[in-house]
Amino acid sequence: MGNALEMEAVSKNYGRIAALGGVDLDVGEGETVAVLGPNGAGKSTLLSIALGLLAPGAGSVRVLGRAPLEALRTGRVGVLPQESGLLEDVRVAELVRAVAGMYPRAMAPERAMRAAGVEEFAGQRVGRLSGGQRQRVRFALCVVGDPELLVLDEPTVGLDVESRRSLWQEVRSRTAAGRTAVFATHYLTEADDHADRIVLLAQGKVVADGPVAAVKSLVGGLEVRCALDGANPALLAALPGVLHTVIEGHAVTLRTNDSDATLRALFATYEQVRQVRVESTDLESAFLSLTEGGRD
Numbered sequence: 542m543g544n545a546l547e548m549e550a551v552s553k554n555y556g557r558i559a560a561l562g563g564v565d566l567d568v569g570e571g572e573t574v575a576v577l578g579p580n581g582a583g584k585s586t587l588l589s590i591a592l593g594l595l596a597p598g599a600g601s602v603r604v605l606g607r608a609p610l611e612a613l614r615t616g617r618v619g620v621l622p623q624e625s626g627l628l629e630d631v632r633v634a635e636l637v638r639a640v641a642g643m644y645p646r647a648m649a650p651e652r653a654m655r656a657a658g659v660e661e662f663a664g665q666r667v668g669r670l671s672g673g674q675r676q677r678v679r680f681a682l683c684v685v686g687d688p689e690l691l692v693l694d695e696p697t698v699g700l701d702v703e704s705r706r707s708l709w710q711e712v713r714s715r716t717a718a719g720r721t722a723v724f725a726t727h728y729l730t731e732a733d734d735h736a737d738r739i740v741l742l743a744q745g746k747v748v749a750d751g752p753v754a755a756v757k758s759l760v761g762g763l764e765v766r767c768a769l770d771g772a773n774p775a776l777l778a779a780l781p782g783v784l785h786t787v788i789e790g791h792a793v794t795l796r797t798n799d800s801d802a803t804l805r806a807l808f809a810t811y812e813q814v815r816q817v818r819v820e821s822t823d824l825e826s827a828f829l830s831l832t833e834g835g836r837d
């Protein structure tokens with residue numbers, strides 16, 4: 542299988558702001574990739590360049606083996622931008638049908654409307670919809686062309702739980718059929734739940750790129766939590782496997798890459814230790830450690 546997206550040494554400056562600084566990114570066909578990063582990391586810039594909507598300052602981009610705009614124009618890429626205007630005066634169903642008519646091999650408009658959950662207000666004028674309803678319409682327009690590559694910029698912003706669920710269900714059913722999805726998100730749980738790979742961006746650079754589990758394991762997969770009186774920070778930090786310690790009153794959290802060794806040493810060192818439990822480090826912690834340059 543080929544690559545759906547290839548970016549090599551892509552940089553972009555806005556005046557003196559370096560929005561992207563030398564990004565290399567290959568996305569294989571069939572992958573679901575989350576581009577994750579804090580505000581201003583460069584996610585939207587990266588996606589806009591991938592779509593050909595923004596020219597890179599330097600570097601090269603190929604989408605489905607072609608120049609990005611060419612892939613976009615031939616309907617092989619479905620786009621859900623972060624913000625975009627919609628025609629206000631038309632009814633939802635008319636809009637979806639009109640856009641479907643622009644694509645060479647569109648799916649039935651009814652199918653796109655069902656997938657995006659817009660059927661219940663299909664007869665309403667776009668101008669009267671709520672923010673979340675508009676986002677669902679945008680998603681219907683994004684998939685109606687039956688694209689090979691979906692590019693979604695923070696797709697679930699403003700959506701309720703049910704709409705999020707159905708959006709991800711549609712994305713998943715497409716990637717299960719060999720299509721590709723690249724999405725930007727702030728929601729770490731979304732990357733965890735819906736991507737098979739995370740590209741973590743910070744200040745315009747890729748600071749981690751790999752399977753979700755691998756990105757998490759970069760900062761230690763587990764945390765040992767316990768209640769402990771009279772903890773000695775230096776002693777805790779020196780326990781085997783411990784990468785990072787947090788002590789808040791009696792509550793101690795030890796991030797570790799070897800929880801068995803940490804636990805054995807913890808019990809041996811402090812017989813008064815209570816309420817010991819081992820938990821997975823959530824993606825939030827992984828994200829913070831990596832983007833803050835591992836200041837722990």
Ligand SMILES: Nc1ncnc2c1ncn2[C@@H]1O[C@H](COP(=O)(O)OP(=O)(O)OP(=O)(O)O)[C@@H](O)[C@H]1O
Pocket residue numbers: 555558559560578579580581582583584585586587
């Ligand atoms: N049109 C523009 N003119 C000037 N600076 C810009 C422009 N667009 C983006 N930037 C700057 O480039 C950097 C990257 O912005 P970008 O929107 O790509 O980040 P992002 O990761 O998508 O952020 P967010 O999560 O807030 O959407 C930021 O510092 C931003 O202020």
